[in-house]
Every structure is written in structure tokens, then in C-alpha cells.
Amino acid sequence: MKALVTGAARGLGLGLCTVLKSRGYDVIAACRTATPEIEALGVRVVAGIDLSTQASIAALRAGVGGEKLDLVVCNAGLNASFAAVKLSEVDLDVMAYEYQVNALGSVRTAIALTPALNEGAKVIFITTGSGVTGKSPPSPGQWGYRMSKMALHTMAYQLSAELRPQGVAVRLVSPGAVNTDLMKRIFAAGRITTAPDTLPSPVAAAERLYPRIAELTLETTGQWVNFSGEVWG
Numbered sequence: 001m002k003a004l005v006t007g008a009a010r011g012l013g014l015g016l017c018t019v020l021k022s023r024g025y026d027v028i029a030a031c032r033t034a035t036p037e038i039e040a041l042g043v044r045v046v047a048g049i050d051l052s053t054q055a056s057i058a059a060l061r062a063g064v065g066g067e068k069l070d071l072v073v074c075n076a077g078l079n080a081s082f083a084a085v086k087l088s089e090v091d092l093d094v095m096a097y098e099y100q101v102n103a104l105g106s107v108r109t110a111i112a113l114t115p116a117l118n119e120g121a122k123v124i125f126i127t128t129g130s131g132v133t134g135k136s137p138p139s140p141g142q143w144g145y146r147m148s149k150m151a152l153h154t155m156a157y158q159l160s161a162e163l164r165p166q167g168v169a170v171r172l173v174s175p176g177a178v179n180t181d182l183m184k185r186i187f188a189a190g191r192i193t194t195a196p197d198t199l200p201s202p203v204a205a206a207e208r209l210y211p212r213i214a215e216l217t218l219e220t221t222g223q224w225v226n227f228s229g230e231v232w233g
């Protein structure tokens with residue numbers, strides 16, 4: 001079984017590569033810049049994948065070559081706006097970049113890799129509990145992060161219908177809070193009080209998320225679930 005993970009060089013992506021490899025997957029780790037940690041894992045590293053660019057589509061295809069994939073995990077994402085600003089104070093360039101990576105980066109990954117999917121393959125989009133109104137209270141300042149994840153949700157839902165005839169299942173999965181650089185920056189900005197080092201490590205978070213990948217079938221395609229399997233949409 002062959003899997004590709006984006007944003008694989010650190011954080012949750014690195015944890016996912018570690019867990020998928022331990023489950024016997026032949027892993028392709030797509031990243032902007034390789035780290036010693038992903039190099040040491042003994043998986044195939046495809047660097048130079050900046051998902052904010054159109055060039056990432058061709059770069060991903062070239063990285064995969066003619067190989068067929070059984071699993072794609074669209075994990076790359078960023079939260080670039082930590083200040084609790086009002087809507088009128090939002091930096092629209094930052095918001096646009098969050099869209100470029102969180103929403104359009106996942107679109108680019110899907111465009112690039114859909115032709116490489118085996119029948120019965122799975123596509124997982126890593127999202128957030130803060131991506132939906134009603135699941136999480138308003139978080140001042142998080143305009144672009146939350147809006148871009150909602151755009152991702154719409155795309156994934158649409159894609160699930162498009163890929164069903166190919167036997168490919170799609171799911172949005174929220175990992176819950178994880179001790180990564182993203183969470184450390186949120187803590188440093190005073191936006192959360194939970195110390196990041198009390199949160200699950202990226203590998204532990206990937207372990208608890210893995211069943212949500214393994215259990216996915218066409219019966220449940222199009223769903224949004226959290227790491228413990230609660231269906232959120």
C-alpha cells in the first residue's frame with residue numbers, strides 16, 4: 001500500500017508518516033524543505049512542494065512519477081493570524097495566503113494526485129474543529145484560518161461525490177489539539193492557556209487519528225469526523 005502525505009517534514013505530517021510507515025505503508029513524504037527527522041524516517045522524501053503555488057501540481061505529479069497511490073493525506077496547513085483583530089483590521093494579504101495553502105493547496109493536491117489513485121484509494125483532508133460554526137465558539141482574529149478550512153470542507157464534500165464512481169473515499173478529519181509548532185505559536189501569542197507540552201505529540205495524535213483513516217469506506221465518504229470518530233458533518 002502506497003501513501004502520500006503533504007506537509008510531511010514536521011508536526012502532524014511527520015507523525016502521520018511515522019505511523020503510516022509503522023502500519024506497513026510505503027510512504028511518500030511531500031514537503032517544502034526536508035528536515036533531518038523526515039530524512040531519518042527512511043521514507044521517500046519529495047521536497048520542493050510549496051502548495052501555495054500552481055507549480056506544486058506538476059511537482060507533485062513528477063514526485064509520484066508513474067506510481068499508483070492507495071492513500072493521500074492532505075495535511076499541510078497554516079494558521080498565520082494570531083492577533084485578536086476585528087474584521088475591519090484583518091490583513092487581507094495574510095488571509096489570502098491562508099486560503100492559498102489551506103484551501104487551494106488542498107485543491108492543488110487533489111488535482112495533481114487524483115489521476116494516480118488506485119480504485120479503492122482514500123483521500124484524507126486534515127481540518128480543525130474550529131473550522132465550523134457551532135462546534136467551536138468564535139475565536140477572535142482567526143478569520144482566515146477558519147474561513148479557509150470551511151472552504152476546504154466544501155471542496156472535500158464536492159470531491160467525495162466526484163470520486164465515488166472511481167471507488168475512492170474522501171474524509172475530513174480533525175486531529176484535536178496537538179503539540180506542534182502551530183500550537184506553540186498560538187500559546188506564545190497568549191491565545192490558549194493549555195501548555196503545548198501537555199498535548200499529545202504528533203506521533204500520538206497520528207496514532208489516535210489512524211483508525212479514522214483505516215475504517216473509511218464508500219459508505220462513509222464525504223464525512224467530517226473528529227479523531228475519536230464523532231461525526232461532525
Ligand SMILES: NC(=O)c1ccc[n+]([C@@H]2O[C@H](COP(=O)([O-])OP(=O)(O)OC[C@H]3O[C@@H](n4cnc5c(N)ncnc54)[C@H](OP(=O)(O)O)[C@@H]3O)[C@@H](O)[C@H]2O)c1
Pocket residue numbers: 006007008009010011012013031032033049050051052075076077078101105126127128129174175176177178179180181182183
Ligand atoms: N496542531 C494542532 O493542534 C492542530 C489542530 C487542528 C488542526 N491542525 C491541522 O493539522 C495540520 C498540520 O498542522 P501542524 O499542527 O502540524 O502545524 P505545523 O507544525 O505548523 O506544520 C505545518 C505543516 O504545513 C506545511 N506547510 C505550511 N505552509 C505550506 C506551504 N505553503 N506549502 C506546503 N506545505 C506547507 C509546513 O511545511 P514547512 O515545514 O515547509 O513549513 C508543515 O509541514 C494543519 O492542516 C492544521 O490546520 C492542527
